[in-house]
Amino acid sequence: MGVGIVLIVVGVLGFIPGITTQYSELRFFGPDSRAMFLNLFQVSMLLNIVQLAIGATGWAMSRDGGMGARNYLMGFGLLYIVLSVYGLIVGVGSAANFLSLNSMDSWTLLVVGIAMIGAGWLLARHLAEDAKTR
Numbered sequence: 001m002g003v004g005i006v007l008i009v010v011g012v013l014g015f016i017p018g019i020t021t022q023y024s025e026l027r028f029f030g031p032d033s034r035a036m037f038l039n040l041f042q043v044s045m046l047l048n049i050v051q052l053a054i055g056a057t058g059w060a061m062s063r064d065g066g067m068g069a070r071n072y073l074m075g076f077g078l079l080y081i082v083l084s085v086y087g088l089i090v091g092v093g094s095a096a097n098f099l100s101l102n103s104m105d106s107w108t109l110l111v112v113g114i115a116m117i118g119a120g121w122l123l124a125r126h127l128a129e130d131a132k133t134r
Contacts, residue, residue: 003073003116004058011052014043031093033100041108042092044100054079066130070123077116084110 014037017023025034026045033044054076061072083099087106090096101109 001059001062001069003119004055004060004062007051007055007058009055010037011048011050011055013037014048014051015045027100029098029100031095031097031100041105042100042102047099047101047105050099066123066127070120070127073116073120073123077113077118077120080109080113080116084113 013019014035019038020026020043021036021039022034026043027033027035029044029046033042035043037043058069058072058076061068083101084106087097087099087101087109088103092102099105
C-alpha cells in the first residue's frame, strides 16, 4: 500500500507548478514536454497519469491482502524495468519517447522496478512461511 501511495503522491506532484519546473512546457505526451519534476525528471501529463494509475492500482491490490500486494509489486516492478529499458533504448529526443522519459527517469524506473520485485519476493517468502506455521 505504501508504494501505491507514494506513486499517487508523485503523480499528483507532477501537476503542481513549482514542484514541476518549466510547467508551461508540460505537454500531454512525447519528447516535446520539457517540464521537469523536482528539476530532475522530465515529465508529461501522460507520465503523471500513468503514475497515478499505477499507484491507485497498488493501493487497491494491497487491500486484497498479501497476495494482491505481492502480485502488484512483482507485476508493476517488471513493468517499470521494461519502461526503463525502453526509455534507455529509444533515447530522450526520439518521437518514440511517448512518456517523455529522460535518462534520470529511466535509471530511476530501473532501480524502483528492481526494488519492487525484491519487495514482492520478500513478501512471497513471508507469506509462504506464514502458511507453513498454520
